[in-house]
Amino acid sequence: MSDEKVSRPCHHCKSRSASAATDTSKIHYEKFWLYRHCSSVQQRDRQAQKAGQLFSGLLAMNVVFLGSAFISSMIFNKVAITLAHVWILLSILKVLCLFWIIYYLLGTSRQPHAVLYRDSHAGTIWIRGSVLLFGSCSILLNVFQIGYSTILIQCKSRVEVVFPSIGILFICTQAYFLWYHSKDCIQVQHNFTRCGLMLTIATNLLLWLLAVTNDTLHVEIESQLREVEQRFAGKAPSSRNKTTLCTCPDTTICKVFQKGYILLYPFNTEYCLVCCSVLYVMWKNVGRRINQDHIPNAKPKFKLQGVVFGPLLGTSAVIIGACVFMMYQIQATSLVPSRQVFVIYYSYYVVLLPLMSVGAVIGTIIHALEKKELDTLKNPTRSLDVVLLMGAALGQIGMSYFSIVALVATDPRDLLNSLALSYSVLLIFQNITQNVFVIDGLHRRRITPPGKEEDTKEEQNHEAYSQRRVSMLELGQEIRKASLSYIHTYSHLSWKRRVLREISFFLVLCNIILWVMPTFGAHPIFENEMERSFYGYSTWFVIVNFGLPLGVFYRMHSVGGLLEVYVTA
Numbered sequence: 001m002s003d004e005k006v007s008r009p010c011h012h013c014k015s016r017s018a019s020a021a022t023d024t025s026k027i028h029y030e031k032f033w034l035y036r037h038c039s040s041v042q043q044r045d046r047q048a049q050k051a052g053q054l055f056s057g058l059l060a061m062n063v064v065f066l067g068s069a070f071i072s073s074m075i076f077n078k079v080a081i082t083l084a085h086v087w088i089l090l091s092i093l094k095v096l097c098l099f100w101i102i103y104y105l106l107g108t109s110r111q112p113h114a115v116l117y118r119d120s121h122a123g124t125i126w127i128r129g130s131v132l133l134f135g136s137c138s139i140l141l142n143v144f145q146i147g148y149s150t151i152l153i154q155c156k157s158r159v160e161v162v163f164p165s166i167g168i169l170f171i172c173t174q175a176y177f178l179w180y181h182s183k184d185c186i187q188v189q190h191n192f193t194r195c196g197l198m199l200t201i202a203t204n205l206l207l208w209l210l211a212v213t214n215d216t217l218h219v220e221i222e223s224q225l226r227e228v229e230q231r232f233a234g235k236a237p238s239s240r241n242k243t244t245l246c247t248c249p250d251t252t253i254c255k256v257f258q259k260g261y262i263l264l265y266p267f268n269t270e271y272c273l274v275c276c277s278v279l280y281v282m283w284k285n286v287g288r289r290i291n292q293d294h295i296p297n298a299k300p301k302f303k304l305q306g307v308v309f310g311p312l313l314g315t316s317a318v319i320i321g322a323c324v325f326m327m328y329q330i331q332a333t334s335l336v337p338s339r340q341v342f343v344i345y346y347s348y349y350v351v352l353l354p355l356m357s358v359g360a361v362i363g364t365i366i367h368a369l370e371k372k373e374l375d376t377l378k379n380p381t382r383s384l385d386v387v388l389l390m391g392a393a394l395g396q397i398g399m400s401y402f403s404i405v406a407l408v409a410t411d412p413r414d415l416l417n418s419l420a421l422s423y424s425v426l427l428i429f430q431n432i433t434q435n436v437f438v439i440d441g442l443h444r445r446r447i448t449p450p451g452k453e454e455d456t457k458e459e460q461n462h463e464a465y466s467q468r469r470v471s472m473l474e475l476g477q478e479i480r481k482a483s484l485s486y487i488h489t490y491s492h493l494s495w496k497r498r499v500l501r502e503i504s505f506f507l508v509l510c511n512i513i514l515w516v517m518p519t520f521g522a523h524p525i526f527e528n529e530m531e532r533s534f535y536g537y538s539t540w541f542v543i544v545n546f547g548l549p550l551g552v553f554y555r556m557h558s559v560g561g562l563l564e565v566y567v568t569a
Contacts, residue, residue, distance in 0.1 A: 049287055052191040056283070060198035063093070067206035071213060086210060087163040093203040094170040100196035101177045109181060114188045117290040121381040122281045123182030126560045131278065134271035135175040141264040142167045148257040151249070171271070174200070178278050185285045197283040201276050208272035211265070212545055266519045269549045270556060277388055277557075281381050310502035314509025317352055321513035324348045328524070339416060345524050346419035353426040356510050360433035363503040363565075366496050367440045386439050388557050393431040395550025399525060400424035402543055406534035417530060434507065434558060441504075441565035504566035508559055515555035518548060 070089055073081035108114060142164035149160040186193050324344055331341040403424040407417050525544060526532065532540045 049190070052194050052286075053283075055191065056194035056198040059195055060202040063199065063202040064205055067093075067202070068209065071206070071209055075213060084157055084159045087159050090203070090206060090210065091163055091166050093199070093206070094166050097196075097200045097203050098170060098173055100199065101173050104181070104193065104196065105177065108186065108189050108193060109184065111188050114186060115184050116187050117185040117288065118183040119185055119281070119285050119288070119290065119381065120183070122285065123178070123278060124560065124564070126563060127274065127278060128179050128182060130274050130556065130560075131175055131178050131271070134267050134274060135171050137264050137267035138171050138271045139168050141261060141268055142171070144257045144260040144264065148254065148261060151251075151254050151257070174275060178275065182278050182282060184282065185288045185290060187287065187289075190287045193286050194283060197279050197286070201279045201283070204272045204275045204279070208269055208276075208549075211269045211272065212549055263520070266549075266552065270519070270553060273549070273553045274556075277384060281384055284384075307498075307501045307505050310505035311509070313355075314506045317355075317506075317510050318513045321348060321352075321517060325513075325517045325520070329520075342416055342524055342528050343419060346416070346423050349423045350419060350426060352510060352514075353423070353430045356507060357426070357430045357433045359503040359506055360430070360437040363437045363500055364433070364440055366500055367437070367444060370444070370496055382442050385442060385557070385561055389435050389438060389554070389561060392550045392554035392557060393435055395547040396554060397428050397431055399543060399547040399551070400428050402535070402540075403525065403531050406531045410530065410534060416528070420528065420530060431554070437503075437507075438558065438561040438565060441500075441568070442561060444568065501566055504562050508562045508566065511555045511558045511562065515552060515559070519552050523548065 067086075067089060070081060070086050074083055074086050145164045146161055149156045149164075153161075328341050328345050331338055401424075404421060407421045407424070411417050412421055523544070525548075526540070534540075535543070
């Protein structure tokens, strides 16, 4: 019995050791052949992706450096490198980009299995709408430039007609490409597609840089002429300010082309920046494989329901801001702008910016109180939104710090200087608080609480019913039902979601009016002469013309981010 008892465990040990040996051989087989083979394929894929991104990035960097050298040489040495030489270089780049875009539309995107995935977060409707809006304004700008150069063809070169003509074709083709293919995750011809996208990004960056420098030159000329007229009123102009032979004749069509060109010029800079952001997302999505499990089945739609006070306060801010803007424009076009219009302009900002900051702080606190999880999935579009918000805000923040130093060092007790100082401090605080609120909202995951499922179904049923065609006799009943549904939705929203929607909509309208005012020519930070006299004319103009377009782009991009926060609230 004892021997049997001893032999049995030995028999079991042998069977266990045999099974363990079999399992070990299986693990050894998978680890050193199949697993190794699969991991090497994935590793080669990642290395190829990084190599393609590195090569295309180096291509864009060299193109940008070459174009920047041309533009800088044009500014500092106008004899050797002229504006015509820069236009020729940019025309060549535009033609190359056109060839690649046409090849992508007709060749790459139509290949089998070329676009297996589409990024639902990329190319949102307001981003693509901005491309169409700014692209249309840029096309009109080029049309005005062609008309103006054609009238003055006796003193203009042919390049000044050819360059905007190529620009119209480039804008139309690029806008079509971004509208229909901004969501593509292309799976073929990775390296060629990356290089084409980076070449197009570099071309748009150079067009933006040229637009900023050209805007600097013609605004500088206008300001210098105004100063000369103030100092030498009643005297003959100096030789430096004598009119050249190439002047606009006294005709209505020439004046229309001239004024339209100056009015639409800021939209060209915004168009270039928006296109760069969309193209960068496409570049990041080349070769990307999206897990279908993480794609939402139903995308949240924009509904103007559940908000009352936000639209009212925001509309009031827009109306008051429009009145202030018109008053400023009327006074600024005169020879000597009154001091009162600057006081009104800065007072409007001093009242509005604290309200926006308080709203953003309250929204951030509500985000912290919510039980929503952070969305940690890889999302190139959201990552780019965060980078653009932080980077574009540096324009206004940088100008504000320069203004603070100048105002504190001169006379901060003066009424206008104190308002300008308060404006600069509040603008910094408002940019920071709004960035925190928007970025935190973009990283919140949209979760429907269990208690709200019935409300969601009721809303969907109401939407399906409201889409039916009704007769004129039922119109009154439909309006009454829609009003009751609006009240029902507003009352059933939780107070956190309600406050978030109110704040988001209010900030959307405020950012719209703060985008419109500097875009269409309200630049008191340059016209009031306080900082300009402290830093010097040329230095302050460089600071303003590099910071102001970034500030305008920040306001426009904030609208898209806030709408995203509103929809997902």
